Amino acid sequence: MPDSGIGASVTRKEDKRFLTGRGRYTDDLNRPGQAIAYFLRSPVAHAVIKSIDTSAAEAAPGVVAVFTGKDMETDGVGSLPCGWVVKDKHGEPHKAPPHFPLVRDKVRYVGDHVAMVIAETLAQAKDAAELIEVDYDEQPPVIDAAGAMQGALLHDEAPSNLCYDWELGDEAAVDDALSKAAHVVKLDIVNNRLIPNAIEPRAAIAEFSPAHDSYELFSTSQNPHLLKLILCAFVLGIPETKLRVIAPDVGGGFGSKIYCYAEETACLWASKRLNGRPIKWTAERSESFLADAHGRDHLSSITLGVDADNKFTALKVLTTANLGAYLSNFATCIPTYLYATLLAGQYITPVIYCNVKAVFTSTAPVDAYRGAGRPEATYVVERIVEVAARQLGVDPAELRRKNFIQPDQFPYQTPVALTYDVGDYEPALDQALKMIDYSGFPQRRAESEARGKLRGIGFSAYIEACGIAPSAVVGALGAGVGLWESAQVRMKATGSVMVMTGSHAHGQGHETTFSQVVSDYLGIPYEHVEIVHGDTGQVPMAMGTYGSRSLAVGGSAIIKACDKIIEKGRKIAAHMLEADVGDVEFKDGNYTVSGTDRSKSIGEVAFAAYVPHDYPEGVEPGLDETAFYDPLNFTYPAGVHIAEVEIDPDTGVTTIVDWVAVDDFGKVINPMIVEGQVHGGIAQGVGQALLENCAYDENGQLMTGSYMDYTMPRADNLPSFKVDMTESPCTHNPLGVKGCGEAGAIAAPAALMNAITDALGQEIDMPASTEKVWRVCQSRRMAAE
Amino acid sequence: MPSVTMKVNGKEVTAEVEPRTLLVEFLRQNLALTGTHVGCDTSQCGACVVLVDGNSVKSCTMLAMQADGDEVTTIEGLANGDLHPVQAAFKEHHGLQCGFCTPGMVMSAVDLLSKNAKPSESEIRHWLEGNFCRCTGYHNIVKAIQSAAERMSA
Incomplete structure (x- = not known):
């Protein structure tokens, strides 16, 4: 290590x-x-x-x-x-x-x-x-997305308060496949509105x-x-x-x-x-x-077709998305290109259709919040798969396994526009099952029942598209900007390095992670790397931080700039060593003439670049390079989270007794930081599923306008998490990284709601508040009596 | 305007303040001790926790006048030069990300350990009810406090 x-x-x-x-x-x-x-x-x-x-x-x-x-x-x-x-x-x-x-x-x-x-x-x-x-x-105010199109007109420019009626996929093919399916599974869900709440x-x-x-x-x-x-x-x-x-x-930002x-x-x-x-x-x-821009707020009707062999045949999703009163900067792409394109999940589903009606309401604008479209997609896919397993009477882990895209099928073209470059889903599932002791669950459930408690277990096998994004692709889909990133690597005459990066950090620890990368690539001490970000007066034009893109896109730009430094340095070193450029190798911070022990350190080369008294002809002084990196594809982090809960039917209190997360983020630079990102993401996902809910009354007054009413996850709402990783490196960026910032928030809501509904034996929508859970328990008890 | 005198991080300060000045405003604006943060307006988030006469207090919920004659310790005054064991443990266990809740979280943890040298995980989680962190999911904060407790009682 x-x-x-x-x-x-x-x-x-x-x-x-x-x-x-x-x-x-x-x-x-x-x-x-x-x-x-x-x-x-x-x-x-x-x-x-x-x-x-x-x-x-x-x-x-x-x-x-x-x-x-x-x-x-x-x-x-x-x-x-x-x-x-x-x-x-x-x-x-x-x-x-x-x-x-x-x-x-x-x-x-x-x-x-x-x-x-x-x-x-x-x-x-x-x-x-x-x-x-x-x-x-x-x-008259317009509050609920469901009735927005019949409500009072908010903008003259938008009849029926409709921003767009959008679709992806072949509806006729999906309807045909559903009509022939052995089993048809249906579910209506609410993806509750959240308020980001960076502290x-x-x-x-x-x-x-x-x-x-x-x-x-x-x-x-x-x-x-x-x-x-x-x-x-x-x-x-x-x-x-x-x-x-x-x-x-x-x-903190989380999109807001x-x-x-x-x-x-x-x-x-x-x-x-x-x-x-x-x-x-x-x-x-x-x-x-x-x-602040709010997040989520979708209503969806889902239909999944399954054949006699328990393989998925078609998925149809009809969604109404609430955009709020005005369009925030990226409001339109969240419930479309960052949502419907992820509806294949980790599975082979031959045909998928999604319709999204995005409406204006008299509520705060809605835009990206940690995960941005991908939590909503994961919630659709992972809830319907779990419900399918229950209806078919099959083990939810095995139903997932049966439908996973197989390792030899990558690159895999989904029916919803994306091409997954790489993935290997079964190892994460196997590891997660082991970590939560899945085979011991029936006994644990029986023990809970003996104590008058309800126990449930729930899965979420998520996928996300990160490393946002290839400029040509997003441009064709309507983006007004390119989604590349920039970096400038400036070797100082005395051998230390300044890195100007467009990736802004607001908790992610870029100063550490990027220093590790640069230290490794240029072979200079970690302490000698200084990361500069967040200042348009110092950093070249950049695109910033969102969509788990900093390392996959910003880090790749840094690598490109380092490569330019190394190549220019090779010419200078060759001159200093009186060797052909082609004979000079760079490794661990030293330029060496192949097959000899003659070498110059990159620090000596940098000094020569700034004091070019004896210098190669045609090479500019200085060692300061800028690079722009435009990704070739999205990256596709994926993994399996399993939540285990125990519910007290007398109080409606849900206790998360165990949580395992096995994620594939490709190569990992700093495991400590990556695990921290996973923890924080899970906490926000648990917040959505259990506690948080933005609510307006019928007059459009925000009822959850303070921490007295909007329930933030606190330390005693959460367990310690068991986190592990698998690794299938990204195939199209130099570090092989995929991004980790949003995974927890994407995976967690479905895992927790699958566990809670497993325990209750009944569907409920998020958040599974104490009151809501208690009411279900009471009605079950009364029905039983 | 009335005058207020208190000892902040070991140094006596006297100032004239409007009576409605909150302790956190006094610390941030009069004394430029901006390590104490404001994250809410309902005394919930705990980003503003400082020690007043050794007890953790939400400095957004106390008037500067109420601290007259008291000893106040802020995050800036917790250690001289080196890190306090709680600060060191937060660094070692990655108990912070964006850093905004951190000063309040650390001050709250210092108070906990002064009252309960060996808290259990559930005691730590219960104590931290009044401190929000949106980044870490609390996992590593709890680990850091457990580790600091071990180090401080060793």
Whole structure:
């Protein structure tokens, strides 16, 4: 086992500053002369604004300015764009109503941005906001996705509140196969709406410099470059050279910090309006609940056909997806290309059809949240497979095994557009069965029953598409950007290395993992590698962090840049060693003439590159290389999670008594960090299945608007997890890696709900709250009496 | 404005504050001790936990005035130079990811171990009810605290 290179569980470089209170998060920063922004938010779900009177607020103590949508309109500020055009089943682009940072004539959800108050202190800004008089002409709200198409019209641009009616696959072929199937299994499910809840609330500090006619923005962003691009090109209309975005330490993201939001946009614009006064805004948690992009929120009807030999013949999925009041940046692609394309799962299902109706409602915008479409797909596939096993009376593990894609079938073309490059699913299943002692389950269940408890076991054999994504593929599907990544590797004259990466870290430990990779490749000490990220002023144009892409795409870019360093260094070394370039080998940080002991270290070569007194002709000085990597395919992490639960029928309390996860992430650079990602993902998946649920009442008021009502997973809700891995390296990136950040959140909900419904002997939807479980237990008890 | 005096990380500080100033605001804004974080507005998340006279307290739930005359320890003052055994254990066992909940989590764990030198896993999990972590699933935090307990009682 290496002590600092690839494969070593190196403790993290990041930790010292975080453990000693020296992290630098956006709200920790202050600018001289800054003023504080506070947003007046809509208290109603759907209303026409008849008038806004800001005069009393403007006259309040400490108030610097009060702005509304009209002010932004006057300055020509644009709409926050949706960056992925999804074409509906008739080939028409999705309906794209405008999404202005401050509303102009209508509010469409509780929390929508009505006005911005800027004052010397937060307390003054909040006090002044209470003095703004808004005359709302209330309209009927549209809350549930199921009834959205019959509800009041939210946007003139979107008749029936329909964003798109989209499909993938051959419906006629699927219907034909279902009509001939020996068994037809049906299930209707809810994929409950979640609020991401990174523990650091969003924040921004914007500063315009009149002297330079340029802007600087500190933001809690997962991808500062993309934020910059959107702000410059689509919203504010300023040259990209005139805005620097810095995302310093960021306290978790889980998708919610991918997007360009109203608040940082308004702060940036207002700083210029106020002649360069820095404007700071930090969300209160209540605002995070109201106005961070939410996740999931699907209703699906599933039909699975199975033949007489228990092989799957066809899958049909009809889904309604709730997009909320406006389109967040990537809202459209989540319930389509990141969802329906994963419905093959790990199985051979010859034909699959999926229809998705995406609707607007008067609720917060919905976009990617950890897993983004893939948890929803996994929940569909793994729930229907489990239900099929129950109806057919076969072991759920064996039904899965029977339908797995076999190792010799890769590359495997699924009926839903993707081509899996590699996979080997049975070893993960076998290992997971062993770890949970599957054969001992009947006895454990009997013991639980003897104590008056209900015990259940549930499987989830998930697959995901990560390493997002080949630009040509996503471009053909409507993406407005390429999904490559950049890296710059800068050898210093004295042999240390700076790596500028576009992959932003907000908990993933990139400073450690990337240092391990570079140390290994260039043969220099781990301590001599410095990772720089999150600053558009230092890092080349980049695409940021989401979709478990950092190592598979960002890491590959780093490898490409390292290769360029090694090749240029080879020419310099050949000159120094008076040898032919073709005779010089590079290994473990040294250039050696083949078959001799004559060598130069990469540090000596770097020094020569910057002090080129005796230097090869035609070679530029310096050792500083940039590379861009565009992936050739998605990567396909897969694995098996098994949950075992015990339910107390008297209280409805579900206890997770055991959890095993066996994942195939390809090559693993730092097992400690990867296991940590798995733990965190499972916790969020358990949260969805057991505890978390975003709920609006019939008036569109958010009922789960604080931690008093939105149930976060706490330490005593969770067990310790048993985590193991198998390894089938990715075939198309240089490290053979697949990505691990979302797996747990993708796998866990189905495993847990399969276990709970196994224990109950009855279907229920997520979250399996104590109350819901207790009611099932009570009705069973009454039926039995 | 009224004046408040307290000892923070061993150093006496006096300042004039608005009466409604929260202890966490006083620490972050007046003293620039930004290691203590704010993650919610309902006293649930625990990112703001500090020690007041040795007991863990959510500093968003206490007015600065209420700490008048008290001794306050924040994450910055937990150890001099080296890491406190709890901090070291969090690093060794990967008990943190994004780092935002970490200061509160560490301070809470320090208080636990001062009251219960050898907590069981379930005692640790129960104690941490008031501290949210969205990254780690708590698995490695629990391991880190168990390991720190062993090291500190050895």
